[in-house]
């Protein structure tokens with residue numbers, strides 16, 4: 374009944390907010406793509422938008438992609454890659470502050486491998502396996518994408534004796550895979566060392582068991598770039614700062630629930646790390662971080 378639409382309806386207004394936000398986001402992307410098109414140079418790929426313009430706009434495509442797909446592709450990648458990576462970093466900062474002993478070990482390692490005269494780079498990754506182990510354990514322990522995007526079976530299917538009829542909505546419960554006591558020792562304990570072998574190398578068999586990018590044909594296409602992004606942010610933040618909880622603050626692991634699980638608002642202190650001589654000579658600069 375159309376007259377019912379005059380009554381306040383929280384679902385309706387939520388949906389309207391969602392569509393308005395999407396329109397604003399798409400407008401933002403459209404402007405960025407236009408700016409990139411105006412200054413595009415096929416010899417120089419400045420970022421992901423340039424790469425996509427180069428492949429879709431400027432190439433002779435016989436794959437059905439047209440200029441109109443460029444904005445959609447850029448917005449898919451930014452939409453899928455921003456909130457996920459920033460949520461991972463929120464958890465990493467919280468867990469670093471909660472485990473000062475681990476943070477000290479990470480600082481010692483990064484100072485040994487990178488030193489104080491330059492910033493960490495991707496080339497250091499193989500020597501900083503404890504950082505990657507910390508990232509994998511953050512992904513497993515928090516399982517901040519607890520269930521995947523819903524998909525639908527296109528035909529009847531039987532998996533390990535379980536029959537799933539056509540047109541059934543299917544999710545992967547990533548949280549449960551990451552906390553399965555048959556697969557993980559003490560799954561509720563945060564322990565990055567579970568991913569390192571006796572020589573301190575990442576154990577690929579164990580890291581492959583972390584389920585955060587989903588599985589199958591529609592699994593995340595950005596998983597490699599996400600791991601590099603998180604590694605670089607994490608390594609540079611660690612190299613430059615020490616993160617500490619504030620007095621008597623236990624830093625809750627409770628989260629707010631959405632497509633991703635986010636930590637509740639927390640306050641920590643970031644202390645800028647100088648080089649060794651500076652650290653003893655000058656007082657540590659303290660800067661509270663508010664979220």
Ligand code: HEM
Pocket residue numbers: 449450451453454455457458461518520521522523585586587588590591592593594595596598599
């Ligand atoms: C830690 C960071 C990330 C996590 C945990 C994550 C996780 C996921 C998950 C669970 C899915 C759903 C897969 C499914 O439908 O079953 C997905 C899809 C997707 N992700 Fe990521 N993602 C991350 C970062 C990124 C980044 C950085 C990009 C792009 C640069 C990206 C691009 C995509 C795209 C395009 C899809 C849709 C794939 C499709 O529908 O076929 N993701 N991601």
